[in-house]
Amino acid sequence: VAHEINNPLAVINEKAGLIKDLFSMKEEWAKNEKLMNTINAVLASVERCANITRRLLGFMRNTGVAAESINLKETIQEVLAFLGKEAEYRSFHISVHVDDTVPLIASDRGRLQEIFLNVINNSFAAMKDGGHLDVTVKRHTQDMVSVTIRDDGCGIPKADLERVFEPFFSTKAGKGGTGLGLSITSGLVQELGGEIRVESEVGQGTAFTVLLPIQPKKKE
Ligand SMILES: Nc1ncnc2c1ncn2[C@@H]1O[C@H](COP(=O)(O)OP(=O)(O)O)[C@@H](O)[C@H]1O
Numbered sequence: 018v019a020h021e022i023n024n025p026l027a028v029i030n031e032k033a034g035l036i037k038d039l040f041s042m043k044e045e046w047a048k049n050e051k052l053m054n055t056i057n058a059v060l061a062s063v064e065r066c067a068n069i070t071r072r073l074l075g076f077m078r079n080t081g082v083a084a085e086s087i088n089l090k091e092t093i094q095e096v097l098a099f100l101g102k103e104a105e106y107r108s109f110h111i112s113v114h115v116d117d118t119v120p121l122i123a124s125d126r127g128r129l130q131e132i133f134l135n136v137i138n139n140s141f142a143a144m145k146d147g148g149h150l151d152v153t154v155k156r157h158t159q160d161m162v163s164v165t166i167r168d169d170g171c172g173i174p175k176a177d178l179e180r181v182f183e184p185f186f187s188t189k190a191g192k193g194g195t196g197l198g199l200s201i202t203s204g205l206v207q208e209l210g211g212e213i214r215v216e217s218e219v220g221q222g223t224a225f226t227v228l229l230p231i232q233p234k235k236k237e
């Protein structure tokens with residue numbers, strides 16, 4: 018999606034820039050504030066769109082997927098420590114449970130942190146002060162582990178449930194939401210050879226489960 022938006026965006030940017038240059042050449046137009054403000058507003062909006070698509074693409078570019086030895090409990094605790102101030106301030110009750118049967122996995126620490134951060138951030142936004150967040154790590158199959166992040170927040174209506182991974186789907190428009198968090202997250206999970214699932218009940222809470230391979234899958 019981001020690629021498909023980027024190309025016409027680049028064309029708009031170039032053409033609008035050209036129009037501005039042409040206007041600037043003629044003194045009568047260059048002095049016309051309304052004209053210049055209008056074209057500058059177009060350019061600024063294009064820039065805003067470009068920033069969004071850059072964020073979407075940024076994670077997929079350049080950096081190859083690492084295969085470090087990862088202790089999931091540590092990685093999750095690092096992310097929670099990063100969010101510790103907000104958790105403390107809002108009196109959240111947070112628990113992390115890792116089954117003994119969970120091995121170290123070969124994965125990418127940076128991507129994992131980004132994944133957990135996005136999901137937990139959404140939970141925090143959905144939870145009331147004093148709410149509960151439980152992270153459970155289990156052995157899912159011979160080859161996979163599961164990380165379930167469960168909150169007792171507002172929950173997601175059935176109709177929205179299949180849309181939460183779509184880019185730009187957000188119920189926080191005007192409240193700082195971009196609707197990019199989960200689309201980026203699901204892209205990252207795919208890069209790691211995993212899968213992300215969601216279950217939710219309005220008024221009860223939400224559980225996101227990230228399935229991760231213990232060893233990275235070979236690319237065909
Ligand atoms: N834990 C959660 N509880 C309730 N709603 C959630 C939760 N996680 C995601 N959502 C819903 O999914 C939408 C999309 O999430 P996301 O892609 O991270 O975008 P954003 O957080 O910027 O809105 C949110 O706006 C919210 O409606």
Ligand SMILES: [Mg+2]
Nearest residue numbers: 135139198199
């Ligand atoms: Mg979010």
